[in-house]
Amino acid sequence: xxxxxxxxxxxxxxxxxxxxxxxxxxxxxxxxxxxxxxxxxxxxxxxxxxxxxxxxxxxxxxxxxxxxxxxxxxxxxxxxxxxxxxxxxxxxxxxxxxxxxxxxxxxxxxxxxxxxxxxxxxxxxxxxxxxxxxxxxxxxxxxxxxxxxxxxxxxxxxxxxxxxxxxxxxxxxxxxxxxxxxxxxxxxxxxxxxxxxxxxxxxxxxxxxxxxxxxxxxxxxxxxxxxxxxxxxxxxxxx
Amino acid sequence: xxxxxxxxxxxxxxxxxxxxxxxxxxxxxxxxxxxxxxxxxxxxxxxxxxxxxxxxxxxxxxxxxxxxxxxxxxxxxxxxxxxxxxxxxxxxxxxxxxxxxxxxxxxxxxxxxxxxxxxxxxxxxxxxxxxxxxxxxxxxxxxxxxxxxxxxxxxxxxxxxxxxxxxxxxxxxxxxxxxxxxxxxxxxxxxxxxxxxxxxxxxxxxxxxxxxxxxxxxxxxxxxxxxxxxxxxxxxxxx
Numbered sequence: 001x002x003x004x005x006x007x008x009x010x011x012x013x014x015x016x017x018x019x020x021x022x023x024x025x026x027x028x029x030x031x032x033x034x035x036x037x038x039x040x041x042x043x044x045x046x047x048x049x050x051x052x053x054x055x056x057x058x059x060x061x062x063x064x065x066x067x068x069x070x071x072x073x074x075x076x077x078x079x080x081x082x083x084x085x086x087x088x089x090x091x092x093x094x095x096x097x098x099x100x101x102x103x104x105x106x107x108x109x110x111x112x113x114x115x116x117x118x119x120x121x122x123x124x125x126x127x128x129x130x131x132x133x134x135x136x137x138x139x140x141x142x143x144x145x146x147x148x149x150x151x152x153x154x155x156x157x158x159x160x161x162x163x164x165x166x167x168x169x170x171x172x173x174x175x176x177x178x179x180x181x182x183x184x185x186x187x188x189x190x191x192x193x194x195x196x197x198x199x200x201x202x203x204x205x206x207x208x209x210x211x212x213x214x215x216x217x218x219x220x221x222x223x224x225x226x227x228x229x230x231x232x233x234x235x236x237x238x239x
Numbered sequence: 240x241x242x243x244x245x246x247x248x249x250x251x252x253x254x255x256x257x258x259x260x261x262x263x264x265x266x267x268x269x270x271x272x273x274x275x276x277x278x279x280x281x282x283x284x285x286x287x288x289x290x291x292x293x294x295x296x297x298x299x300x301x302x303x304x305x306x307x308x309x310x311x312x313x314x315x316x317x318x319x320x321x322x323x324x325x326x327x328x329x330x331x332x333x334x335x336x337x338x339x340x341x342x343x344x345x346x347x348x349x350x351x352x353x354x355x356x357x358x359x360x361x362x363x364x365x366x367x368x369x370x371x372x373x374x375x376x377x378x379x380x381x382x383x384x385x386x387x388x389x390x391x392x393x394x395x396x397x398x399x400x401x402x403x404x405x406x407x408x409x410x411x412x413x414x415x416x417x418x419x420x421x422x423x424x425x426x427x428x429x430x431x432x433x434x435x436x437x438x439x440x441x442x443x444x445x446x447x448x449x450x451x452x453x454x455x456x457x458x459x460x461x462x463x464x465x466x467x468x469x470x471x472x473x474x475x476x477x478x
Contacts, residue, residue, distance in 0.1 A: 062306050067349060070299055071356045101355035102348060105392045109341060109348040110306060116340035117310045136394040145388040152384050153344045155375040 002029040005122035006115040008107050011047030013190045015126040017180040032059045035107050038068025041196030104137035112150050124165040130173045140169050177217035188224040202229035208236050241268040244361035245354040247346050250286030252429045254365035256419040271298045274346050277307025280435030343376035363404040369412045416456035427463040441468035447475050
């Protein structure tokens with residue numbers, strides 16, 4: 001039996017792979033939601049929309065652009081045009097500027113509203129182990145506390161059990177790249193680059209992380225993505 | 240010393256009274272945020288804006304109107320024009336149609352993002368004891384779980400302690416009306432009516448609840464609000 005729920009999908013490799021995995025391996029029948037919070041790499045949402053079209057899934061875009069402007073006071077590199085996106089190693093101290101305050105809690109809360117409205121029983125997020133160091137809202141503790149808070153907030157209005165599905169929370173990005181290859185995810189139709197120009201830059205933290213994972217999974221030959229600089233990641237990581 | 244934080248203010252009597260109380264009794268220096276989720280009584284936001292002007296407080300409106308359209312599938316009376324707002328007793332079974340799925344969790348999550356961006360240390364909500372029966376997201380258990388989830392979600396990014404201030408969580412609406420009178424809150428500048436026409440209808444659940452509280456607090460003479468039907472509430476409640 002398939003499960004009705006809402007998947008938060010940015011359009012990046014992780015969340016798109018989660019969608020394929022949910023659909024083909026986990027019996028999900030998800031509605032997909034993406035968030036425009038004024039991120040400079042908003043074209044990731046086009047990627048999400050296109051993939052949902054391929055998979056025949058309903059896709060909603062929630063417009064938080066005005067909200068993102070309020071947040072820009074925070075100095076987050078993802079929403080403030082004055083702050084330069086850091087290059088190089090993804091897990092470095094410098095990636096802290098890419099934190100959007102309370103992002104996953106907010107996106108999952110909005111997704112939960114849609115889930116309940118549609119009488120679904122789960123929300124899904126593609127957080128993974130590689131995010132734990134920098135992003136506290138990608139850790140298992142947060143996921144568990146969030147689910148419990150949802151149950152309290154909506155007692156009597158939930159259809160059966162409610163769960164937060166985070167299938168990659170203990171997986172590495174390399175695991176995800178390997179799974180993506182197995183599932184036939186079209187790598188080049190996903191968007192990761194935080195800079196958000198015509199093609200993937202290959203130099204920002206998330207490009208470096210993506211290229212390393214695809215390399216380490218041994219699936220480079222399947223990645224048709226165009227990168228402006230496909231080799232910088234090795235230098236950045238000293239490999 | 241004053242505390243920097245974010246107060247969620249709808250423009251109704253409860254949240255406006257919380258603002259006066261916070262400002263004059265609790266040392267808050269709040270930024271105020273209101274949410275437009277396509278509620279038919281969106282004019283409450285005008286009330287919030289005007290009160291913030293009187294008090295010299297910054298006011299943000301977060302536009303969730305498109306999101307509200309997605310939620311309208313839920314059949315919530317507050318966002319779905321096809322559903323009639325129920326009249327009469329506020330705590331009745333019929334008020335369940337006024338539940339917006341996961342509303343407080345979503346609004347507080349968005350407010351928390353602004354709070355952290357502004358290096359504040361609290362978010363505030365005017366939930367009160369009278370809401371507990373129908374709205375699970377107004378109960379103390381939810382408030383506590385929410386605060387803990389925020390701490391986990393934003394570990395390392397919070398300025399000192401973070402708290403969710405819910406000063407009315409154990410107070411009745413009558414207590415709030417009494418406090419409003421003591422603090423000089425201009426009742427007629429607050430907006431409660433769920434129908435959202437030119438003047439308060441006096442018949443919807445929230446008008447009935449408001450009129451009862453103002454009566455029971457013995458402060459009717461201070462309430463300059465215009466109600467289309469000022470006496471219906473007694474009939475509705477059998478008093």
